[in-house]
Amino acid sequence: MSRAQLRNAMHRLKDAVCLGGADDVLIHIPTGEVFFNGESIGNLHDE
Numbered sequence: 642m643s644r645a646q647l648r649n650a651m652h653r654l655k656d657a658v659c660l661g662g663a664d665d666v667l668i669h670i671p672t673g674e675v676f677f678n679g680e681s682i683g684n685l686h687d688e
Contacts (some may be wrong), residue, residue: 642685650688651675658682 642650654675655664660682667676673685 647685650685653688654683654685 651666655661655666658677660666660677664677666682668685669676674681675683675685
């Protein structure tokens with residue numbers, strides 16, 4: 642995944658749950674799962 646693709650995927654995931662740029666998320670690199678406050682908000686591989 643290129644830097645641009647990652648940026649776009651993160652924007653889509655954050656927008657879907659009403660998060661903004663200042664909201665930090667955790668990315669589980671092996672699976673691509675993205676978490677906010679311990680809850681999964683999506684997967685980079687699905688974007």
